Amino acid sequence: MTDDLLGRHRAVLPDWLALYYEEPIEITHGEGRHVWDSHGNRYLDFFGGILTTMTAHALPEITKAVSEQAGRILHSSTLYLNRPMVELAERIAQLSGIPNARVFFTTSGTEANDTALLLATTYRRSNTVLAMRNSYHGRSFSAVGITGNRSWSPTSLSPLQTLYVHGGVRSRGPFAHLDDQGFIEACVDDLTDLLGHTRPPAALIAEPIQGVGGFTSPPDGLYAAFREVLQERGILWISDEVQTGWGRTGEHFWGWQAHGQSGPPDMLTFAKGIGNGMSIGGVVARAEIMNCLDANSISTFGGTQITMAAGLANLNYLLEHDLQGNARRVGGMLIERLRAVAAQVPAVREVRGRGLMIGIELARPGTDEAYPEAASAVLEAAREGGLLIGKGGGHDTSALRIAPPLSLNVAEAEEGAAILERALRSIQ
Incomplete structure (x- = not known):
């Protein structure tokens, strides 16, 4: 059980070892651009184990x-x-x-x-x-x-x-x-x-x-x-x-x-x-x-x-498979899609990045003040919607980090953007 695993984690690992989510998840397996947790929930992976699963999960050529x-x-x-x-x-x-x-x-x-x-x-x-x-x-x-x-x-x-x-x-x-x-x-x-x-x-x-x-x-x-x-x-x-x-x-x-x-x-x-x-x-x-x-x-x-x-x-x-070219094409489309969403969400200060390395910085509406609570809320809402993303930033962790495997296809990019749109709108 995840709850038992969380307790065991806290008992033997350092307090400073960060975990995402109010209820941390255990990822048990993956395929392509998707992963599953120990409860059977399926997620579109837009963070790739911190930009590490670069190509795809369980890629046959690598395994x-x-x-x-x-x-x-x-x-x-x-x-x-x-x-x-x-x-x-x-x-x-x-x-x-x-x-x-x-x-x-x-x-x-x-x-x-x-x-x-x-x-x-x-x-x-x-x-x-x-x-x-x-x-x-x-x-x-x-x-x-x-x-x-x-x-x-x-x-x-x-x-x-x-x-x-x-x-x-x-x-x-x-x-x-x-x-x-x-x-x-x-x-x-x-x-x-x-x-x-x-x-x-x-x-x-x-x-x-x-x-x-x-x-x-x-x-x-x-x-x-x-x-x-x-x-x-x-x-x-x-x-x-x-x-x-x-x-x-x-x-x-x-x-x-x-x-x-x-x-x-x-x-x-x-x-x-x-x-x-x-x-x-x-x-x-x-x-x-x-x-x-x-x-x-x-x-x-x-x-x-x-x-x-x-x-x-x-x-x-x-x-x-020219995954650099795919990152340029699919990433460019995803950035434009997210910028269109951001224009309607006052808490979004900036959408930036290149290819499949995209950041969304949040700020308190009408200011440049960091908004870490909103970043955490969007992270949670995205997970609930079936999407894993990251966060970071030098101003109290107010930026969302989006970095899917480079084999991401257009349909998956659209699916992820739709989940992110709902998550961003939920903080208004």
Whole structure:
């Protein structure tokens, strides 16, 4: 029983381990874009286990690859040659756009970002890092230290000195009133001024679209403009693609490509969707950066054979079925549909996003004040209507997060939009 499971959960797991819903649900199985709970209720899944079930639930091509690999060997560590790891690394290096790329696999986005920080600070001999306000990069000690979102930052202690930069949120902050070009210029001026008051940092780490921050993003070209300033000083650019990678934004395979006028980043990190539920993360970096460590290292679980088999099958399916194109087409339709609904709901401040990465920010009607109670109410109403979504945001968690599997079809998008419309109207 779910109630008994909830009691057992509370008895042995941390109080800070968040659960959705006043009556939390246990998801027992899934198929395609749908999941079922332990009471037999069926839901259209618009969150994919936090953007992780990227392709589909129980996709035969992936389950077959995992099953076949499990019948051979599950794991051997990086101390031995590993064919699936090499094959997936070759594919990702080529797709990354980073010249002379090297790939290191981890088990999560947190660990990937932690590794990127280790590489950047070692390569640059500096423990100062630039990060964006409203950002989120993981739950490790170093990743929390560069997270610019109070809701997900439980301590100010850190091995790093972090300087926070303007620009990750277009519609809030001191430059929100400017047009896009003015916004970029003001953020660049602020960055340049900041760098004039500190010793040169190791790197800027930034999400092209801020995930936990509520799917916010700057105008296209901001990070290209930042890159020019950074390159003059030898500062690295790390693109955190944990949520934006693999074509989710529709227009681009990687989020950095919306800011690619000055070329690819020095490093990118990835995780979540590439494993379609299996634990895969990683870092791609130029060889001289990746190879800068002068001590031994291994990864016990990063690159293990069964996760690599899943990643290869998932990536093949994604590319062969043009799921990036599907995200662009179906996501574009879904955003327009939601904007039409939002125009009739005073509590909706903004509908934003790209492809199948859509945020709906709520505010108290007639104000810009955060409205977390409304976000929670819509989350509950959507679940009651048969739809699972997420929430986030840097202003008291007032944004709804919509990120279905990239194979979502038009009929499912329409169904989800109709449920969301009813849920949004219920808070008026």
